[in-house]
Amino acid sequence: MTRIVVLATGGTISSRTSGQGGSRAKDTAADLISALRDHGLDDFSTSDSPEGIELESEDIAVQNSFNFSFEDLSRITHAVARILSRENVDGVVVTHGTDTMEETLALLGFTHDDPRPVVLTGAQRSPDHADSDGPRNLHDALRTAAAPASRDQGVLLVFGGEIHSALGLRKRHTLAAQPFGHRSAGALGAVLGSGPRYFAQALTPDPLPPPNAEFEQQRVDMVLGYPGADAALMHAALEAGASGVVVLGAGAGNPGVALTDAIAQATAQGVLVGLGTRTGAGPVAVIYGGGGAVDAVAAGAVPLGDLPATQARILMALLLSTHTPSHARDQLQVRMRQQT
Template sequence: MNRIVVLATGGTISSHRSPDGGSRAKDSAADLIGALSAHGLDDFTSGDAHAGIELESEDIAVQNSFNFSFADISRVAHAVARILSREDVDGVVVTHGTDTMEETLALLGFTHDDPRPVVLTGAQRSPDHSDSDGPRNLHDAIRTAASPASRGQGVLLVFGGEIHSALGLRKNHTLAPQPFGHRSAGALGAVLESGPRYFAQALTPEPLPLPNDAFHQQRVDMVLGYPGADAALMHAALETGATGVVVLGAGAGNPGVPLTDAIAQATAQGVLVGLGTRTGA
């Protein structure tokens, strides 16, 4: 019997339309698991020995992920590590909003230090949508987390029937049923009728320590390079106490002369500047 813990954080997969418009996170992990039966996906929710999967639920937050802070994603990482300190747990599934899922995936991907899988999933359409994708994604994620083939694959995303490695993953589309992808790589595998199937082995880095209070308090701003961009936003970041700045330049990462001068000023002050490209790959 595999024991999988479903850790809920909110997001569209748990959201319902509100009277004042839009959707708000509402459902708990137990609600999400319970809803599987309405979609004919409850083949393991009872802990049936034939299914071989026993589910446990835990809630860490019920909010939309665009409101997440460094402290919120750190709390997810610490909760996952705490759950995996138990020998009776075989894997963890984290339900999460898609808006900032790539940031949580990155933190987990760099700090996960266990062969047992951690699988994130979510939804593009809320539970009260006529064609909600949440139950299927959750079902696929649970099967993936329980599969022996997932051991040693690190932190994964299961979404739209695909299995992806956490690091380097981005949300590339606002509305598509499968909004995630790597700009320079493909999926690790797929969730088929017979179960998860892998096409490749994930590259997992040497794990970093779990974040501490200093991580929660840091300020890291992002500055975009574009025609006519001056250093005003860079200077504003420095004046408001940024300990790090990510500058996304044009093409190969070219920031332009005004930003180049501001970068030199920032590094002279001990601020870490990460230079990347706005092309995304």
């Protein structure tokens, strides 16, 4: 018998219309599992696991993910590690809101150090919606977590019938049934009638230490480049005590003259600056001077490749929580080179 633990954190998959206005997270992990039976999705026999899947449920939060802090992400990560410390567990499925799922995927993806799969899933339509996608996504995630082929694939997202690797992933659409995609790659696999099928082996990074109390206190802000952008937002981040800043430049990562000057000021103060792009796909490319990425890198910013800024922010906070700023910068550069 394959044992999978369902760790619920809230999100749309657990949300119902509230008398207080709008939908709010409500259903527990046990509720989500019970809903599988209501939708005829409680047959977990697969060709890979003919004995079936034995489920456990645990709740760590019942809230919508747009309210999550670093502390919440850390609690989820430590709960997953605690569950995997048990030898009788074969995998973990985490149900999560889609709004900030990419951040939790990043924290788990950078720290996961176990061959057993961790699979995140959620929903775009709540359980009281006539066409809720939550039960099907959860069913697919459970089958994926239970499949031997999922071992050593790292942290995964299963959503809309697709299997994605955690890192490089972002929510690209507000309402579509499949809102997730990678900046520069496709799906890792798909959940078909016979179960999960992989098209490729995930590239998993060397794991970092799990988040600590220092991680939970890190302030890493994001500053957007746009026509007319000055240094006001960068200065505000520094005055607020930011230890790191992600600057999202236009195009391939071009912030403009005012922000490149501010990057130089920030790095001179020991602040870690990552250079991302506000575009939806493709990597940062160091091509242009005159306020472009060439000048930003010369000012001390680290190009973030095709890692989404939301996920790079998590990586920067992890590195800053265990290293001096200069060492964190060196480690960030090493990890960005390993992406290419």
